[in-house]
Amino acid sequence: MSTSFATPQDVEDAFYDAIDDQDLAAMIAVWEDSEDIACLLPMTPLLRGAAVREAWASLLSGQHAVEVRVEHLHWIEMGDLALHYVAERVSPVGQRQPQAATPMYATNLYRRGAEGWCMILHQNSPTPPPPGAGSPDRDRPPPVLNPGPAVR
Numbered sequence: 720m721s722t723s724f725a726t727p728q729d730v731e732d733a734f735y736d737a738i739d740d741q742d743l744a745a746m747i748a749v750w751e752d753s754e755d756i757a758c759l760l761p762m763t764p765l766l767r768g769a770a771v772r773e774a775w776a777s778l779l780s781g782q783h784a785v786e787v788r789v790e791h792l793h794w795i796e797m798g799d800l801a802l803h804y805v806a807e808r809v810s811p812v813g814q815r816q817p818q819a820a821t822p823m824y825a826t827n828l829y830r831r832g833a834e835g836w837c838m839i840l841h842q843n844s845p846t847p848p849p850p851g852a853g854s855p856d857r858d859r860p861p862p863v864l865n866p867g868p869a870v871r
Contacts, residue, residue, distance in 0.1 A: 722748035723835035727794075727801035730829050730836050735787050738779070746775045751830060751837035759842040761823075784812040790822070799831040807843060822846050 724730040730749050737745035750756050754768035758775075766774050788808040795802040806822040828840035 724749070724837065725835060727796070727803065727829040727836050730838050731789075731803060731805075731827055734827070734838060734841070735789055738785065738787050741779045741781055741784055743776055743779045746779060747772055749838045751832065751839050753839070755839060757840050757842075759840075761844055785809050786812055792824075801829040801831075801836070803827045803829070806846070 733745060734749045756771050758766045758771045790806040792804040792806055805825045807825050808822050823843045824846055825843035829836050830839045
């Protein structure tokens with residue numbers, strides 16, 4: 720069951736606090752009580768509804784304790800929806816150099832309902848390496864695919 724949050728930023732703060740504190744009840748509270756919720760983490764399939772809650776139960780089980788530092792990149796609010804783009808710097812608990820951690824880009828989507836704001840989507844992915852830091856092929860433009868016969 721979700722908790723009442725006055726603003727999308729309140730939800731976001733509670734979401735990252737729940738990760739830092741390894742607090743499953745607080746994590747569940749930020750999510751809308753709906754099968755519409757979704758979470759997409761790197762190298763995992765899209766999770767929806769109850770599968771989102773189950774995944775966070777596993778992630779917050781104490782085996783993966785991390786600290787997350789968040790940099791807000793851009794916010795968009797449109798009526799009852801709010802979209803936040805952030806950079807997450809994730810480091811193991813106790814490692815005191817979170818600024819050195821490679822950021823992940825994240826998109827958080829919030830919806831306002833009768834009870835207040837709740838999270839309905841969290842998606843994150845690694846940031847691309849800077850130009851020249853990857854393989855030589857990484858800096859080449861993608862190949863042009865054969866478009867087939869010309870249409871007249």
